Amino acid sequence: MEEALVRGLQAGDERAFDEIFAIYQKQAVRTAALITGDASLAEDVAQETFVQCLLHIRELRKPSCFRPWFYRILTRCAWKAVKEKLPAVDWDNIPELEAAADTYPSEKASTYEKLYRALDGLGRKQRTTVILYYFNDLSIKEIAEATGTLESTVKTRLFAARRRLKQVLEAEE
Secondary structure, three states, rough: HHHHHHHHHHHHHHHHHHHHHHHHHHHHHHHHHHHOOOOOHHHHHHHHHHHHHHHHHOOOOOOHHHHHHHHHHHHHHHHHHOOOOOOOOOOOHHHHHHHHHHHHHHHHHHHHHHHHHOOOOOOOOHHHHHHHHOOOOOHHHHHHHHHHOOOHHHHHHHHHHHHHHHHHHHOOO
């Protein structure tokens, strides 16, 4: 179904854009917030991502590859927005995470909060890889396409990020 929407978008169908926007908007804002560390900047990054998608959709040769292509644009827009300066994420101002914390018992919410804060210790590329893999369920192959790297690089970043997160979480306990 998504492939048909992308083909429609490439043909200039505004309804197709509206549907794609509805599918990806929340994920785009959340992902941008996690990468940039700024919820208000995330809205701008997501908006810029959709504008870039609309402007360049005809360049996408394989409509079946829209998802990694979209996340590649989103990642680059987010990286550009923070210009190599990776701030600490203000986890309290990301609405989806606030809602998730409200649904879990306080002990579990505390664990999630520690995990989110541990993400701050990762570099830009490792953090982005973790976010795309765990928060957006992209495969190794899709992340490689989205970040313009080799699959082995994605695996290495995930391995190193997991190791770093484990060290940080163990040090807190």
